[in-house]
Amino acid sequence: MLNIQTCPHSTETRCDDCRLAGICLPIGLQLEDIGKLDQIIQRGRPVQKKEYIYHAGDKFKSVYAVRSGAVKTIKITEDGIEQITGFYLPGEIIGIDGLATNSHINSAITLETSAICEIPFSRLEELSTRIPHLQRRFFQIMSKEIASEQQLITLLGKNSAEERIAALLLSISSRNQSRGLSAKDFYLPMSRSDIANFLGLTIETVSRIFTRFHKSGLITLDKKHIVLNHADALRSFPQPLA
Amino acid sequence: MLNIQTCPHSTETRCDDCRLAGICLPIGLQLEDIGKLDQIIQRGRPVQKKEYIYHAGDKFKSVYAVRSGAVKTIKITEDGIEQITGFYLPGEIIGIDGLATNSHINSAITLETSAICEIPFSRLEELSTRIPHLQRRFFQIMSKEIASEQQLITLLGKNSAEERIAALLLSISSRNQSRGLSAKDFYLPMSRSDIANFLGLTIETVSRIFTRFHKSGLITLDKKHIVLNHADALRSFPQPLA
DNA sequence: CGGGTCATTGAGTCAGCTCAAGGCTCGTGG
DNA sequence: CCACGAGCCTTGAGCTGACTCAATGACCCG
Numbered sequence: 001m002l003n004i005q006t007c008p009h010s011t012e013t014r015c016d017d018c019r020l021a022g023i024c025l026p027i028g029l030q031l032e033d034i035g036k037l038d039q040i041i042q043r044g045r046p047v048q049k050k051e052y053i054y055h056a057g058d059k060f061k062s063v064y065a066v067r068s069g070a071v072k073t074i075k076i077t078e079d080g081i082e083q084i085t086g087f088y089l090p091g092e093i094i095g096i097d098g099l100a101t102n103s104h105i106n107s108a109i110t111l112e113t114s115a116i117c118e119i120p121f122s123r124l125e126e127l128s129t130r131i132p133h134l135q136r137r138f139f140q141i142m143s144k145e146i147a148s149e150q151q152l153i154t155l156l157g158k159n160s161a162e163e164r165i166a167a168l169l170l171s172i173s174s175r176n177q178s179r180g181l182s183a184k185d186f187y188l189p190m191s192r193s194d195i196a197n198f199l200g201l202t203i204e205t206v207s208r209i210f211t212r213f214h215k216s217g218l219i220t221l222d223k224k225h226i227v228l229n230h231a232d233a234l235r236s237f238p239q240p241l242a
Numbered sequence: 243m244l245n246i247q248t249c250p251h252s253t254e255t256r257c258d259d260c261r262l263a264g265i266c267l268p269i270g271l272q273l274e275d276i277g278k279l280d281q282i283i284q285r286g287r288p289v290q291k292k293e294y295i296y297h298a299g300d301k302f303k304s305v306y307a308v309r310s311g312a313v314k315t316i317k318i319t320e321d322g323i324e325q326i327t328g329f330y331l332p333g334e335i336i337g338i339d340g341l342a343t344n345s346h347i348n349s350a351i352t353l354e355t356s357a358i359c360e361i362p363f364s365r366l367e368e369l370s371t372r373i374p375h376l377q378r379r380f381f382q383i384m385s386k387e388i389a390s391e392q393q394l395i396t397l398l399g400k401n402s403a404e405e406r407i408a409a410l411l412l413s414i415s416s417r418n419q420s421r422g423l424s425a426k427d428f429y430l431p432m433s434r435s436d437i438a439n440f441l442g443l444t445i446e447t448v449s450r451i452f453t454r455f456h457k458s459g460l461i462t463l464d465k466k467h468i469v470l471n472h473a474d475a476l477r478s479f480p481q482p483l484a
Numbered sequence: 485c486g487g488g489t490c491a492t493t494g495a496g497t498c499a500g501c502t503c504a505a506g507g508c509t510c511g512t513g514g
Numbered sequence: 515c516c517a518c519g520a521g522c523c524t525t526g527a528g529c530t531g532a533c534t535c536a537a538t539g540a541c542c543c544g
Contacts, residue, residue, distance in 0.1 A: 075392055081400055083399055101389075105392070125381070129374055139380075139384070140342045146338060146339055147342055149391040149392065150317055150339070150347070150391065152395055153395060154317060154319055156399055156442060158319070158323055158325055158442065160499075161499075161500065192522075192523065202502080204500090204502085205499090210524095223523085434491060435491090444532075446491095447531090449492055449493080452492095453493085
């Protein structure tokens with residue numbers, strides 16, 4: 001018999017059984033409270049690459065946890081230009097942008113096949129008034145989002161192209177590490193053009209700098225497969241993104 | 243007898259009597275709930291120009307509402323460079339950055355003499371579990387902060403120096419308007435070098451572009467006094483900052 | 485009146501952009 | 515099973531917007 005847990009996109013994993021529980025929404029909750037949270041979470045079928053999880057303008061109903069795969073959030077400016085506002089890896093929460101205006105200001109798109117946990121916000125909000133730890137945890141997630149955006153603002157305002165790319169690599173590295181994966185050897189889920197867009201650069205510049213890092217031995221690079229040979233040297237460039 | 247209400251930095255104004263109530267934390271609250279909120283707010287003496295409200299690294303105890311004056315928040319990068327992460331005008335909330343790690347990651351500094359309402363977070367949090375509207379309002383404030391940072395990220399990633407400055411002028415204009423002040427005629431509370439820092443430019447570029455806007459008749463400029471002569475033309479530049 | 489801070493203006497440089505030309509890879513259909 | 519096309523990536527050459535460096539001007543405060 002097939003053990004359904006072996007599929008990373010399984011729709012059946014409960015929160016208390018999810019290997020991401022230690023970095024996702026349930027941190028700090030009692031087992032009993034995790035159970036309550038678990039009951040309001042909706043687990044859909046796996047989402048294919050390049051599908052939308054929500055569109056800008058959609059009514060804000062839910063926030064979403066990435067369970068597997070990877071997601072980018074994008075904002076379309078008035079003049080029709082796309083700006084990527086974040087990359088999200090398993091255990092991270094998306095969709096909070098809709099809270100202020102009650103409709104999403106970003107769109108979220110999967111970068112690869114992903115599993116997504118949908119958490120209806122009205123029920124989360126209601127549950128939060130009864131579980132103070134959950135309210136605190138949700139405040140924390142939003143605050144962390146603010147902190148990581150401020151880091152990006154600093155990067156875009158002050159740092160060179162090399163520093164921006166080093167920061168992105170280190171950010172993905174440390175987030176992989178906190179998910180129990182390798183900090184030095186990983187695959188980039190996003191394209192060069194996504195990286196360029198996110199970091200305020202052109203695709204040519206991104207490509208040139210990857211080549212430069214590779215030739216200098218700082219990293220080993222084969223398409224999207226990255227090995228960080230000298231993470232310390234990368235770190236001496238910029239402040240890592242959160 | 244002196245009417246204490248006439249002083250914009252008065253320490254005595256209650257929330258239900260504050261002319262900022264319509265744009266500050268209490269929005270959407272019942273009068274009774276405003277009273278409860280009012281009781282946890284600490285109103286200190288006016289803060290002089292260039293004083294710190296909190297320092298990066300301070301234990302996170304409170305969030306703060308700007309009642310009068312203006313504040314900048316700054317982040318010091320590892321290499322000792324200062325990045326301004328936001329400008330805050332009356333009715334706006336600062337200090338949320340400390341929530342995730344329980345200590346502030348930014349410092350907040352007044353740009354001019356200001357009055358600040360301190361709101362102890364533990365009591366706000368506790369009150370939020372009893373007043374769902376307050377919890378919702380606080381989620382909203384954080385979400386709005388996220389949205390406005392994303393706007394800045396887009397600006398820094400995609401827009402030219404002229405567009406960045408136009409966006410900042412329009413942002414201050416619209417925030418003045420929502421406080422019942424003139425949208426077209428106002429004083430900038432921050433220096434050229436603060437503007438440059440915030441927008442990821444140099445002070446020389448900021449100065450040159452102000453001069454250019456002035457010579458083209460787009461704005462009238464006398465030091466920090468700005469008159470927007472053709473707000474529409476400015477708007478055709480970029481997306482305004484939130 | 486002198487010194488410090490802030491702002492303006494000019495001249496020259498350069499990091500990253502634009503434009504242009506291929507190369508690689510993978511999926512599709514003959 | 516291979517040829518072809520589309521998408522993605524790399525590399526080169528030249529341009530330019532914003533930066534750096536430098537000097538001067540305007541204002542404030544003691």
